[in-house]
Amino acid sequence: MNHRPRLIALVILAAATLAAALPAQIPARFFDTAGAPQGRVRLTIFYPSVGTLRALMALKEQGLIPVSNLEIVGVRHQKEKTDYAESEKFVREKKLDWIKFHTVTADLGPDSIYKRNAASTELDKIFSLSSGVIFFGGPDIVPALYGEKTGLLTVIEDPWRHYLELTAIFHLLGGLQDPAFKGYLEKRPDFPVLGICLGMQSLNVGTGGTLIQDIWTDVYKLRTVEDAVALGPSGWHSNPYRKIAVLDKALLPYMLHPIQFAETSKCVAAFGFKPSDRPYVMSAHHQAAGRIGKGFKVAATSVDGKVVEAIEHEKYPHVIGLQFHPEFPMLWESDPKYKIAPQDKDLFGCRTYLEAHPPSFEFHKKLWAWFCGSLR
Numbered sequence: 001m002n003h004r005p006r007l008i009a010l011v012i013l014a015a016a017t018l019a020a021a022l023p024a025q026i027p028a029r030f031f032d033t034a035g036a037p038q039g040r041v042r043l044t045i046f047y048p049s050v051g052t053l054r055a056l057m058a059l060k061e062q063g064l065i066p067v068s069n070l071e072i073v074g075v076r077h078q079k080e081k082t083d084y085a086e087s088e089k090f091v092r093e094k095k096l097d098w099i100k101f102h103t104v105t106a107d108l109g110p111d112s113i114y115k116r117n118a119a120s121t122e123l124d125k126i127f128s129l130s131s132g133v134i135f136f137g138g139p140d141i142v143p144a145l146y147g148e149k150t151g152l153l154t155v156i157e158d159p160w161r162h163y164l165e166l167t168a169i170f171h172l173l174g175g176l177q178d179p180a181f182k183g184y185l186e187k188r189p190d191f192p193v194l195g196i197c198l199g200m201q202s203l204n205v206g207t208g209g210t211l212i213q214d215i216w217t218d219v220y221k222l223r224t225v226e227d228a229v230a231l232g233p234s235g236w237h238s239n240p241y242r243k244i245a246v247l248d249k250a251l252l253p254y255m256l257h258p259i260q261f262a263e264t265s266k267c268v269a270a271f272g273f274k275p276s277d278r279p280y281v282m283s284a285h286h287q288a289a290g291r292i293g294k295g296f297k298v299a300a301t302s303v304d305g306k307v308v309e310a311i312e313h314e315k316y317p318h319v320i321g322l323q324f325h326p327e328f329p330m331l332w333e334s335d336p337k338y339k340i341a342p343q344d345k346d347l348f349g350c351r352t353y354l355e356a357h358p359p360s361f362e363f364h365k366k367l368w369a370w371f372c373g374s375l376r
Contacts, residue, residue, distance in 0.1 A: 028088075030073050030100040031126050040071045041375050044130040046165050046199075048074020048101060049082050050090045052136050057096075058329035064368040067375065073100045075126060075168075077108070079160040102126065104164055110144060113167035114177035123171045127184045132192035132318075132375045133172070135165055135199030137325060140287060143213065146205045151213035153286065162202070169193075169206030173319070176208025176294045185316050192318040192374040197285055200311060200321030207293030214286050219306050233257055233340070234304050237283045237323075245342045252338040254284040254325070256353055257302070259309040265299035266312050266320065271366045278303065279363035280354060281324035282331055288323065296321070318374040326364050 045052065056072060059065045076084055084101070091099045106119035127133070139157040143150045145166060150156070169175075172193060174183035185191050195203040201211055216222045220235055228240040236255045245251060258278040261267040268275055289308040292298065299320065300310035313319035325331075331354065336347035354360040 028101055028103045030102040031122070031129060032102075034073075034129050036129060037071060037131060040069045041067050041131045042071045042073060042129065043132055043134065043375060044073045044075055044126060045134045045136065046075050046168065047082070047136045047138055047161065048072075048076060048084065048087050048099075049136075050087050053087060053090060053096075053099065055327040055329055058332060059327060059368065062332050064365060065372055066369070067372055071098050071100065073102055073126075073130070075102045075104065075164075077104045077160045077164040080164075081158040081161070108160070108163040108167060110142070110163070113145070113163055114170050114175060115181070117167060119164070119167060120171060123168055124184065127172065127188075127191070132371075133168075133194070135169070135193075135195045135202050136327075137197030137199060137284070139198065140213075141166075141198070141201060141205055141211060143211070146210045148210065148213070151218075153214040153217065165199075165202050166206045169202055173203075173207050173295060173313070173316070175206060179294070185319070189316050190318055190374070191316070192371060193316075193320075194371055195321035196327060197283075197323060197325055200323050201287060201289060203319075203321040204289045204293045204296065204311060207295060209293030209296070210290035212288045212290045215288055215307060216286070219288070234302065235306075237285050237288075237302075237307060239340060241341055248342050250337065250339050250347060251342070252340050254282050254328070256280050256282055256340075256350070258357075259300045259324070260303050260305070261300050262298055265310070266370070267300060267310070267363075270370060271363070273359060273363065273366075277359055277363075280357045280360040281309070281322075281326070281363075282328050282350070283309075283324040285323060318371075320371075322367075326367055331364065 088101060104119055104122060106122060108117060108119060138161060140154045141162050142156055142159050143154060145162060172184050174181045205211060212218050215237055216228050220231060222228050225240050225243045236257060239252055239255050241251055242253060258280050260278060261273060261275055263275045267273050289311065292311065295313050295315050296311040297314050298308050299312040301308055309323045311321040331350050334349040334351045336349050339347055
């Protein structure tokens with residue numbers, strides 16, 4: 001008896017059942033067919049890693065992004081190092097139908113990012129169909145992209161990510177690289193742009209600024225980790241003990257430290273804080289803004305005044321860069337998990353720490369409320 005037709009039928013039935021059970025594939029070129037975000041607030045983010053998506057979800061859960069009709073579109077270049085298939089898998093498994101993706105394929109490089117290039121038309125469309133943009137944290141920028149040689153402590157990991165994000169910023173804001181270039185915000189000046197950590201550095205470099213390639217060696221002239229420890233927490237922008245007490249799993253992997261506002265910054269004028277307020281923030285970086293890019297001014301610094309902690313645009317009211325991380329999910333956790341130094345006896349939770357150092361928690365709430373308000 002020939003069982004082959006029955007076997008084939010079973011295989012076809014099994015394949016159909018499996019296909020029905022799997023989530024639909026997420027289109028990787030959302031803006032090719034997208035229309036205006038009618039009835040939605042469409043936030044475009046660069047670097048849509050799983051960690052970034054988790055952070056945005058945590059902000060929503062905490063009520064810090066109070067936007068019920070939010071749609072997020074993650075933009076990345078196809079040659080970036082990050083495995084964004086994991087992000088798409090995460091979105092499918094969590095059934096997050098309000099998160100989309102768009103992959104840029106245009107050929108970019110150091111000689112083309114600060115002018116009209118193969119990505120220009122695509123970027124214009126992305127901006128015109130978005131309510132605002134966030135640039136998130138990440139690795140060191142290639143120093144040649146801001147006209148400098150590469151320091152021994154600079155680590156180049158993902159050039160294509162920088163090519164895309166720097167050209168996007170130049171297309172948004174223009175820069176010193178070509179003073180005659182008119183950025184997208186010339187015709188839409190209220191468009192919100194937020195840069196976080198690397199994102200702030202990219203806002204600065206993309207508009208013609210430079211970076212300090214290593215804070216401890218270039219700013220504080222230190223040679224060893226032990227020298228950095230002796231400097232004290234006011235000079236720490238990451239936790240130096242993580243380099244020498246590697247077996248202590250309770251050490252905070254980042255750094256909580258106070259910042260000070262410039263008297264005319266949005267933090268004072270728009271958020272309602274006093275110039276004397278010193279909110280604590282979470283940071284994790286070894287580089288910092290050097291020469292400030294076109295259109296920006298310093299909005300906040302470290303308490304000793306040596307490291308730029310925030311920049312804001314003088315012409316466009318909703319463009320700001322933050323050297324710290326106001327999006328980390330661990331900021332909202334109260335469980336006592338962390339300590340800063342190996343000799344510390346008591347553990348703390350980050351939210352408890354912020355609430356114990358006013359106006360730190362209030363600062364984070366007002367920051368996100370301001371940005372979400374500008375999105376609307």
